[in-house]
Amino acid sequence: MTLPLYQSGAVSSNIRQSRQVENQRRLETVSVERDVEERVRNAWENFREATARIVSSEDQVTANDIALEGVRQESEVGSRTTLDVLDAEQELLDSRVSLVRAQRDQHVAAYSLLMVIGKLTAEEMALDVAQYDPSRNRDNVENKFFGWGIGED
Structure with missing residues (x-):
């Protein structure tokens, strides 16, 4: 059995460093989670706002259509001008x-929301396109010392 008498603080220094790195990674994770939550919240609010603007705009179109019909009728009897x-x-x-x-x-906001929650993918949208397979690419370039591994099978 050997027991080092003097370690010059290397072991305790490595432990402190590992704890600091762990704490830093935890804080980074919390920061990313908050960022994602904020992006989802903003995308959802943009979608709701656009939906409300559609309802308001539809009402405005209806009102202006009725107003135009009234102005045309008044123009026919001479109480309104062509202007x-x-x-x-x-x-x-x-x-x-x-x-x-x-x-x-509203469409842009809907797609933004899908993007933020990770649903704007070719697979999720059932698009008829060749889908990227990261594991196939990794296997293709793994342990390649020469060449790029791109297009080589």
Whole structure:
């Protein structure tokens, strides 16, 4: 049996270093978890906001459509000018454009949410494309001293 009398603090230093590294990794994990939670929360809020804008824009389109019909009827009897009709048509067009933008924002927010939660993959979306297999790539390049291993089977 051998027992070192003097270790110059190497063992205790290694233990302290290992504990510090473990603590640092734990803090990094907590930071990443918080970042992911925030990104999911933001993506969900963007989706809800876009959905609410769609409802509001649909109501605006309906209101402007009714207003345009009223202005046209008033124009026929002479109480509104052609400019009033054109203004009402422009307001209807603007509200339709706003609706389309809100629908686009909702689609973007939905895809952003899928991306953040890890569901925006070819496999999850059942896309008819060749899917990347990381284990196959790893096996292909593992222990290669020459060449890239890319395209070599």
